[in-house]
Amino acid sequence: MTPTPPTVVVHPDADLLAKATAARAVTRLVDAQAARGTASIVLTGGGMGTAVLAELATAPARDAIDWRRLDIWWGDERFLPAGHPERNETGARAALLDHIPLDPARVHPMPASDGPDGDDVDRAAERYAEELRASAAALGEQGPAPEFDVTLVSVGPDTHIASLFPELPAVYEEDRPVVAVRGAPKPPPTRVTLTLPTIRASHEVWVLGSGGAKADAVRLALGEAGPVQVPAAGARGRSRTLFLLDRPAAARLPAGLAPAGVV
Ligand SMILES: O=C(O)[C@H](O)[C@@H](O)[C@H](O)[C@H](O)COP(=O)(O)O
Numbered sequence: 001m002t003p004t005p006p007t008v009v010v011h012p013d014a015d016l017l018a019k020a021t022a023a024r025a026v027t028r029l030v031d032a033q034a035a036r037g038t039a040s041i042v043l044t045g046g047g048m049g050t051a052v053l054a055e056l057a058t059a060p061a062r063d064a065i066d067w068r069r070l071d072i073w074w075g076d077e078r079f080l081p082a083g084h085p086e087r088n089e090t091g092a093r094a095a096l097l098d099h100i101p102l103d104p105a106r107v108h109p110m111p112a113s114d115g116p117d118g119d120d121v122d123r124a125a126e127r128y129a130e131e132l133r134a135s136a137a138a139l140g141e142q143g144p145a146p147e148f149d150v151t152l153v154s155v156g157p158d159t160h161i162a163s164l165f166p167e168l169p170a171v172y173e174e175d176r177p178v179v180a181v182r183g184a185p186k187p188p189p190t191r192v193t194l195t196l197p198t199i200r201a202s203h204e205v206w207v208l209g210s211g212g213a214k215a216d217a218v219r220l221a222l223g224e225a226g227p228v229q230v231p232a233a234g235a236r237g238r239s240r241t242l243f244l245l246d247r248p249a250a251a252r253l254p255a256g257l258a259p260a261g262v263v
Helices: 014-036 046-058 088-095 121-138 196-200 212-221
Strands: 007-011 039-043 070-074 076-078 150-154 178-181 191-194 204-209 240-246
Touching: 007 014, 014 039, 014 046, 014 150, 014 204, 014 240, 046 088, 046 150, 046 204, 070 088, 076 088, 121 178, 121 191, 204 212, 212 240
Parallel strands: 007 240, 039 070, 039 150, 150 204, 204 240
Antiparallel strands: 076 191, 178 191
16 A cells, blocks of 8 residues: 655644644544544654653543553663663653553553563564564454554654664564664664554554754655665555654755645
8 A cells, every 4th residue: 555645744842742642642542442442552752752641641631542442552662671761661651651541451562671581682572573463363454563543653863763773674674563673873772663564554653753853854754765764754654644743843844845734
């Protein structure tokens, strides 16, 4: 399936970007649950990803979501011991997950470096692949991973998304749904990440960008670049791709790109 071109939505500042994205997530997940009974979301780390979760925790319509019928996955994880403050899971739990009535069986953190596979990051990635495969099969889907309702990714200044960094092997991966990453340029070097085919199988992919340091990365991601050099250019959903930006991150959009919702 050829993904539809991205829609760009620009918010006045980072605070409103976080609030509007949280409100958008409520609506999207409620709609998915109304249609199918359950819903799924893939979380991202980073300052903006965590801010969105904190806004979701206090969103007025928060409990319109049936939290017990929501599957929560991660797009990437820093391969550190459980509970480590630098793990994306730790931030997500503090910002949102510890405050809502989730079904623990539907919360799918990526393995930690002191988990059942110890510090074997390849085995940890295989374990997550198995969890993804089992979930897809339970939904009656054929793919190696569920077709997530919403995948959140946050673009880095170097155009990385999840732990898919420019030119590193993970960004070339076409078969496995999740892989280990070594030598990431942003610490820590060892990580686990969903691959582009998994992200692109999502119904909707929302690319978050906040701050002027992201302006060039956003421009490249919306341009003609390929995903090996510009991983964010590969962030596309099957039915919808949104670039959700604040004004500084939208300062250098490609010429001719008319963003919706410029305020
Ligand atoms: O594991 C990581 O290093 C982060 O998750 C990283 O991928 C982050 O999402 C982006 O760099 C954007 O981060 P900000 O939202 O903080 O700018």
